[in-house]
Amino acid sequence: xTDLTIASVNETRWLDETQQQAWRxxxxxxxxxMDRLDRDLRSEHGLSMSEYEILVRLxxxxxxxxxxxxxxxxxxxxxxxxxxxxxxxxxxxIVLRTQCGTDGRGVTAVLTDRGxxxxxxxxxxxxxxxxxxxxxxxxxxxxxxTQRVMDAIQAAIGGRTF
Amino acid sequence: xTDLTIASVNETRWLDETQQQAWRxxxxxxxxxMDRLDRDLRSEHGLSMSEYEILVRLxxxxxxxxxxxxxxxxxxxxxxxxxxxxxxxxxxxIVLRTQCGTDGRGVTAVLTDRGxxxxxxxxxxxxxxxxxxxxxxxxxxxxxxTQRVMDAIQAAIGGRTF
DNA sequence: AGTACTTGATTGAAAGTTCAACCATGTGCT
DNA sequence: AGCACATGGTTGAACTTTCAATCAAGTACT
Numbered sequence: 033x034t035d036l037t038i039a040s041v042n043e044t045r046w047l048d049e050t051q052q053q054a055w056r057x058x059x060x061x062x063x064x065x066m067d068r069l070d071r072d073l074r075s076e077h078g079l080s081m082s083e084y085e086i087l088v089r090l091x092x093x094x095x096x097x098x099x100x101x102x103x104x105x106x107x108x109x110x111x112x113x114x115x116x117x118x119x120x121x122x123x124x125x126i127v128l129r130t131q132c133g134t135d136g137r138g139v140t141a142v143l144t145d146r147g148x149x150x151x152x153x154x155x156x157x158x159x160x161x162x163x164x165x166x167x168x169x170x171x172x173x174x175x176x177x178t179q180r181v182m183d184a185i186q187a188a189i190g191g192r193t194f
Numbered sequence: 195x196t197d198l199t200i201a202s203v204n205e206t207r208w209l210d211e212t213q214q215q216a217w218r219x220x221x222x223x224x225x226x227x228m229d230r231l232d233r234d235l236r237s238e239h240g241l242s243m244s245e246y247e248i249l250v251r252l253x254x255x256x257x258x259x260x261x262x263x264x265x266x267x268x269x270x271x272x273x274x275x276x277x278x279x280x281x282x283x284x285x286x287x288i289v290l291r292t293q294c295g296t297d298g299r300g301v302t303a304v305l306t307d308r309g310x311x312x313x314x315x316x317x318x319x320x321x322x323x324x325x326x327x328x329x330x331x332x333x334x335x336x337x338x339x340t341q342r343v344m345d346a347i348q349a350a351i352g353g354r355t356f
Numbered sequence: 357a358g359t360a361c362t363t364g365a366t367t368g369a370a371a372g373t374t375c376a377a378c379c380a381t382g383t384g385c386t
Numbered sequence: 387a388g389c390a391c392a393t394g395g396t397t398g399a400a401c402t403t404t405c406a407a408t409c410a411a412g413t414a415c416t
Contacts, residue, residue, distance in 0.1 A: 044317075044318045044321055044322060045321075046321060047324065047329070051337075054329075054337050054340070055324055055329075057340075057341045057344040057345050057348070058328070058340065058344050059247075060344065060348055061343070061344025061345065061347040061348050062224045062228070063269075064351050066224070067270060068351050080372085082372095085221075099394085100394070100395065101393080101395080108225050110373080110374070110375085111394075111396085112373080112374070112375075112376095112395090112396080113372085113373060113374075114395090115395065116373075116396095116397095117372085117373095119396095120371090132394095135381080135382075135394080136380080136394095137381045137382070137393070137395070138381095138394065138395085139394080139395065159206055159207075159208060159209060160206060162209065162217055163207065163209070165350050165351055166217070166220070166343070166347055167209070167213055167216075169343070169347060169350045170342065170346050173339070174339040174340075174342050174343050175213075176216070177335070177336040177339035177340060177343075178219075178336075178339060178340045178343045179220070180332065180336050181223070181331070181332045181336050181337065181339075182219040182220050182224070183219050183223065184331035185223040185226060185227050185327055185328055185331060186219070186222055186223050186226050188327050188331045189226045242402085244402095261364085262364070262365065262366095263363080263364055263365080271403095272404070272405090273364070273366085274366080274367085274403080274404070274405080275402085275403060275404075276365090277366055277367085278366095278367095278402075278403075279403095281366095282401095297363095297411080298364095298410080298411050298412075299365070299411045300364065300365085300411095301364075301366095
């Protein structure tokens with residue numbers, strides 16, 4: 033700690049050509065992929081990617097229900113965003129809000145049967161996209177390497193700070 | 195073409211455990227990374243990631259200027275989004291709009307000196323983030339593999355369809 | 357020249373996200 | 387009990403993105 037010079041703290045190490053290209057590809061690839069998956073889901077089922085992700089989490093949870101704050105943490109969304117999104121989904125009969133039994137402050141979102149059916153249908157579109165655009169486009173080794181990179185990123189950044 | 199059965203067209207091949215995990219990591223990693231880079235840029239320089247990307251492109255272009263449509267294509271944004279974003283940047287004195295000489299319809303955005311200086315400052319933050327969260331977190335081989343995957347995605351999806 | 361069609365860009369409204377302020381409930385300390 | 391403080395969730399306003407409609411200018415074909 034005391035050995036750090038001002039220079040070592042302030043100096044910016046720029047990216048070399050290779051790194052720069054890797055970063056551009058990363059940026060371009062994720063943008064294009066997310067955008068396309070979102071678009072497919074929207075046009076075929078009227079669901080956005082983030083709505084879809086919420087439904088997936090709920091469908092896997094016990095009683096198909098998760099508390100708002102846990103949902104927010106799992107998806108790296110703000111509490112506020114979850115509130116608004118769940119409100120829209122509730123308006124459309126896809127989820128339901130219930131009071132949490134053990135914690136007076138808590139609200140848990142529950143997937144309705146209608147919501148489950150919508151998810152079951154939309155999943156075809158989503159999985160087809162993930163396969164067609166990502167999984168079928170690269171070797172298993174490269175996919176595994178990509179996964180290592182993604183996991184490292186998440187480890188480096190850790191939980192969200194609000 | 196004529197050999198395809200209905201089944202081969204309609205049947206959904208679900209993801210196995212490994213693929214599913216890879217996809218979850220992908221989703222989580224990109225979400226967390228983009229979110230963090232955006233947040234850093236915003237809090238330190240009042241710039242969003244997409245605004246920053248526009249400035250980068252402009253700064254590298256001849257005369258530090260690019261036509262609106264080309265900017266939209268390069269960043270996979272809609273024309274409308276570029277119009278609105280450039281309007282905000284123009285209001286803040288970061289870019290300028292000029293008529294394109296050769297095409298009466300065209301408008302080209304130009305980076306101002308003020309905009310260039312802002313970019314030069316913000317670049318430190320951005321590059322530090324890319325290094326800290328991504329490049330320093332993985333091996334060069336895994337980064338190269340990730341780049342191959344990203345390039346394959348872009349090739350598979352190709353240009354945006356509006 | 358005149359017609360239809362495409363491309364470039366903007367506009368305004370609707371939808372979604374963020375941010376700060378707020379209220380209610382739980383937790384810990386004295 | 388009473389206090390401060392942290393946590394869970396909502397709200398409304400500001401901001402950003404999307405979508406459909408519009409206008410202007412280029413291109414192609416007759």
